[in-house]
Amino acid sequence: MSIDIKKIGLFTSGGDAPGMNAGIRAVVRACVYHDKEVYGIYRGYQGMVENDIVKLDVRSVSNIIQRGGTILKSARSDEFRTIEGRKKAFESLKSNGIDALVAIGGNGTFTGLHKFYQEHGIPCICLPGTIDNDLPGMDYTIGYDTATNTAVEAIDKIRDTALSHNRLFFIEVMGRHSGYIAINSGIAGGAVAIIIPEEETSTDELIAKIDVGAINNKKSSLVVVAEGGESGNVWKIANTIKEKAPYYDVKVTILGHLQRGGSPSYFDRVLASRLGVEAVEGLLNGIKDVMIGVKDGKTVYVDFDTVDNNRHEIDEESLRLAKILSI
The missing domain is CATH 3.40.50.450 (Rossmann fold)
Structure with a gap:
């Protein structure tokens, strides 16, 4: 009408x-x-x-x-x-x-x-x-589509430096309490693990996933973390891994508002x-x-x-x- x-x-x-x-x-x-x-x-x-x-x-x-x-x-x-x-x-x-x-x-x-x-x-x-x-x-x-593509592009670049130094990178993406950017940028970016609010992952489970990659001779590992994850912010997660698995060279990157901008x-x-x-x-x-x-x-x-x-x-x-x- x-x-x-x-x-x-x-x-x-x-x-x-x-x-x-x-x-x-x-x-x-x-x-x-x-x-x-x-x-x-x-x-x-x-x-x-x-x-x-x-x-x-x-x-x-x-x-x-x-x-x-x-x-x-x-x-x-x-x-x-x-x-x-x-x-x-x-x-x-x-x-x-x-x-x-x-x-x-x-x-x-x-x-x-x-x-x-x-x-x-x-x-x-x-x-x-x-x-x-x-x-x-x-x-x-x-x-959403643009922000996820921006995250994937950044993840690809971080992988280059991770490979050069045999490092474990934790990459925080945006999304508030939703893991959509994290899960899809993680899949597209080849992450060894993805931490999202919709699914709880313990520290021991995370270390086990990363260790599997190391056993399979991965030269670098990327973990994508949604900003609103139940496990805590990316710094808390990374520091816990440093304490429990000090044999990894851990680095953290927060993509932040980079994901909001661009064409x-x-x-x-x-x-x-x-x-x-x-x-x-x-x-x-x-x-x-x-x-x-x-x-x-x-x-x-x-x-x-x-x-x-x-x-x-x-x-x-x-x-x-x-x-x-x-x-």
């Missing part, structure tokens, strides 16, 4: 992710195509509170599809967490005639959007923009472009208060309860594959 939306507000929130600009471009061009006005809200919810809002057109989003980060910027907003702050944000939207919203962000972004919809009734759809790939109900989030992959550009267009068309067809994604090649709309109360679990086949290939 079509509803009468004339002006759509667009913003990015939370951590930046490669592909956000492709999503911005798609939303703007879809609005223009459907003869709707579109307004960019700078600095996420904080910009909404402060009325930092600018009308966009087709030329506003020229030459951005290949750029990392977000041209609309992102910021934390303690003020938006309050009832008074959300009311100010609503007044800002009203003053610009905005009657619908598209957001690009992760779980926290969607939580804020859902709360805002409950209080003020503005139709809204959220695109899944986060490198963590931790949102349930969909296969991939915008930015998005073709996959993230296409995913963001597809979801941006379909978010606008969803709003125009009466869909609201959902996150949009792709599952098994098809567009899906995921409600707040599903996103808030579930995890995007790593499949057992990926875990099995990593164990087989690590020997």
